[in-house]
Amino acid sequence: MSTVSPSNTRWDDESGDREPDYRFTLANERTFLAWIRTALALVAGAVAVLHLVPLQWHHGLQLTVGLSLAALAVVITAYAPLRWFRVQRAMRRDRPLPTSPLPLVTAVGVALVCLVVVVGNYWR
Template sequence: MAAREGGGDGGSRDAGSEPDYRFTLANERTFLAWIRTALALVAGAVAVLHLVPLDWKDGPRLVVGSVLTAMAVVITVYAPLRWRRVQEAMRRGRPLPLSLLPLLTALGVALVCAAVLFGNVLG
């Protein structure tokens, strides 16, 4: 497909070409998966803070709930930025940008799981 002309300055710049719609839709599905992950983390925070009968003191409960909520906020801010970066890379035929967020998310969830496990075993 033809390159688009862009910019509000009256000049043209190479904006690349529109990627195959299947790749665009796959990128959108990944964005939505990140948003679902953030929602699941918020649900986990609500459960830890208000619903699940953990025999924890308020401090550990608040820390775990806050960590889950903070992870959700980071992912929610990150998801549209990642979507945009990937879309631009595909449009320009560049390699997709790498991200540490999947690893950090897995590490954060593992730490929360360990806290819940050890909180129940020790509590």
């Protein structure tokens, strides 16, 4: 049976978890959706590089850039729900939010792809 504390926070007697303020839950959901949008943008970039934009690149370079973008999108898509769940669980248990490697992985991945594109434009 759930009870209501003076701050209108519901507590679950069985697990000790509490329902976080809905604004934090919605913010966590928006962050999850932002990661999914990022992955979709990377997929769009991969499709463009591999199939749509007529590039004068070496075929191996074009394949490397396209597949790297697609692989980064897969990593983000796989990790985003895990991150959402971990943050939600931390909020329910009133614990500090867990750190995530996702921003660093994304930044390094995009930087490497950019480096390959810049170097690839001069290596034909």
